[in-house]
Every structure is written in structure tokens, then in C-alpha cells.
Amino acid sequence: MPENPTTPAAKRPTDAALGTGVGRVLLLVYGTFALSASARALVQISTHFSEAPLAYLLSALAGAVYIAATIGLAVGGTRGRLIALVGCTIELIGVLIVGTLSIADAVAFPDDTVWSRYGSGYGYVPLILPFIGLWWIWRHRPDRAG
Template sequence: MPEKTPSETTVRPADAALGSGIGRVLLLVYGVFALSASARALVQITTHFSEAPLAYLLSAFAGLIYITATVGLARGGPTGRRTALISCTIELIGVLVIGTLSVVDSGDFPDATVWSNFGSGYGYVPLVLPFVGLWWIWRHKPAS
């Protein structure tokens, strides 16, 4: 049997699954945020929706984005990668826009969302997470 060359036995990072190595930690963090944001929104919407409907709906939307990103990262492959890329991009836009609006005009947000004040209530993880997610997805993009 012929011996394999190093290029045949080495797995390049771009070919590795999105959910391996640091990707597993990223997947775990997205999973935790998917559960926490969704649960928080569900409780807020069912118990006191009239107090801050915009904030609670935005928290529910954030939860859906985190769920979608988690599924995309876990699935991998072209479809999972595309799903995660779109979700992380929406997440980044959301945290930047909602973060800015909640700082500039806090009256529109009588109660906090996951993305309020750039995720300060969650240790700014919502601000950092989409950058890390997008970096991880681009780092593992398939060779053209």
C-alpha cells in the first residue's frame, strides 16, 4: 500500500467542522444564549407584555436569532454555514442598532433586552459573540 503524502493526511482548518475545537465552546455559548434569551422573552411576554412590548419582542427575536445560529453552527456544511453566517450578521446588526438606540433614547426601552446597552446585562457577551461567530465561520470557509 502506498504511503500517503502529508497533504493527503492533513486536515486543513477550512475543511474542519464548524463545531470542533473552539467551535464547540462557541456552540455551547450560542446554545446557552438561545435558551436564556428565549426563556427570558417567554416569561416577559406572558407575564407583563404591556409594560414594554418592544423590548420583549426584541428579546424574543434575539432568542430566535441565537437558536438559528446554534443550529447552523451545529449542522455545519454549506447550509449550516450559510445559516450561521446570516444569523450572526443579523445578530451583529441587532446588537449595534439596539445597543445604540437604548443608549441614545432609553425611554423607548423601559425594560432591557438582550441587546440593550450592547448586552451590558450579559457582560457584553452579546456584543462580542457575533464578532467571534463571524470570525469562526470565515476561518472555516471552504476552499474555492
């Protein structure tokens, strides 16, 4: 049976690729970071917020960004891709800015965030992950000709 040209975006092959191979691993890593960064921020903010408010609020921001990217990648389609694109872009900018500031002004960051020192506490995965996420979104974008 031929494919219906009105097939929803979520059913197109570019979105189906997320559920296999590298796409599945990418979604798993983003989901893990969404959970770990959010949980870390919740514990930090609720137990000793006054010790490093900037670092803990940045941890919460990182958690929110990872949640958004995870949801965008999982949803797929035009809207999901846009959410993931914005999330991965903010993640990249955040890890570069926070990483640089945490090295340049260690006093402002008495406790680590996910993005401190470019994610060194997480094996630099926070630095590499947005590049992979953005590459994945670009590589699996809908065909403009069709």
C-alpha cells in the first residue's frame, strides 16, 4: 500500500530514526541528564541554597533545559524538533558560559553545577552532548523538497 502524502510528521522516517540506534541512546542520555540535573538542583536548593545560590539556580536551569530537550526529541515532528533545537542551543550556550565563568571566577561557584568547568564532573558529557544533539536534529530534519 503506498504511503499517504498526508502522513503526520511524527510518522515520517526522519522521526522514526530517533527510536533506533544512536537516536535511542541520545534520548536515553538526555533523559538521564534531565533526571540527574533536576534531582541535584532540587536537593541543593532545598538543603543549602544560601551557600551557592547562583550555582544551584544554574543547576535548576540545566535540569529544565535537559527536560525540554528530552521532551522535544521524544515528541518529534516540527514542534518537537523546535523544542529540542532551542533546548540544545541553550544547553550549548549555557555550558560554554558557565564553564568559562566557573574557571575564571571560582569564588562565584563554590559548588559545582552540571555545566561547571564544562561538565568535568560528568566526564565532559555536558560539553559534548549539545553538539551531538544539534547534529542529530540537523541530520534528521524533514526533507525540504518534499
